[in-house]
Amino acid sequence: MTKKELAIALHDKKYNCAQAVACAFADEVDMDKEAIFCMMEGFGLGMGGMQGTCGAISGAVALAGLKNSDGNLDDPKTKAATYQLSKEIVAKFEAKNKGSLCKDLKGVETGAPLRSCPDCIMDAVEIVEEVLGL
Numbered sequence: 001m002t003k004k005e006l007a008i009a010l011h012d013k014k015y016n017c018a019q020a021v022a023c024a025f026a027d028e029v030d031m032d033k034e035a036i037f038c039m040m041e042g043f044g045l046g047m048g049g050m051q052g053t054c055g056a057i058s059g060a061v062a063l064a065g066l067k068n069s070d071g072n073l074d075d076p077k078t079k080a081a082t083y084q085l086s087k088e089i090v091a092k093f094e095a096k097n098k099g100s101l102c103k104d105l106k107g108v109e110t111g112a113p114l115r116s117c118p119d120c121i122m123d124a125v126e127i128v129e130e131v132l133g134l
Contacts, residue, residue, distance in 0.1 A: 003129060004122045016044025017117055021059030021124045022066075028134040029066035036062075046102025054102050056117070056124035057093050061086045067132050085131060092127045093120075 001009070007024040015023060018040040026033040042048060043058035064085040070078040094100050097115045105120060107113035115123070128134055 003134075004125045007121050007125050008118055011118065011121055016041065017055030017121055017124075018043035018059040018062070019055075020121050021056050021128065022062050024125060025063050025128065025134050029063060031066055036066075050101075050103040050106065050108055052102065053090075053100055054093070054105055054120050054124075056120040057090060057100055060089045060093070060124040060128045063128055063132060063134065064089060067134060088131050089124075089127050092131065093123060096123055 003024050007020045010023055011017065011020040015037070019037050022036045022040045023033050026036050040055075040059055040062060043053075043062075044055040046052045046054060047058070065082050068078055068082045068085055070076060072078075090100060097105060097120070099105055099114055103109060105113065105115045
């Protein structure tokens with residue numbers, strides 16, 4: 001099963017978009033799937049009200065931190081590089097989808113959706129694979 005297929009299967013099991021993307025890569029970032037699931041719960045549905053960033057992007061950005069952070073609590077040195085990865089993830093998603101806010105992607109105000117949740121999930125997975133090499 002590809003990561004895209006896995007992420008869609010998780011979404012079909014009622015994982016939100018952020019959970020589906022991030023949990024699909026749990027093994028690659030050596031983190032417990034249940035912990036990722038819990039951590040990403042609040043990021044679904046555009047951070048709960050369609051007003052924030054698409055959950056699929058949130059899941060992808062979380063993976064940037066999980067993959068890139070040095071985990072040094074006393075003297076972290078990887079933040080700038082992780083921020084750059086996050087910026088690249090968001091830019092690639094926005095270029096592909098003409099936006100990153102959940103309500104815009106779903107066409108809440110315009111009645112013209114830009115992208116479905118499954119398509120956003122597959123785009124985010126593809127970007128994670130490309131940018132993070134996972």
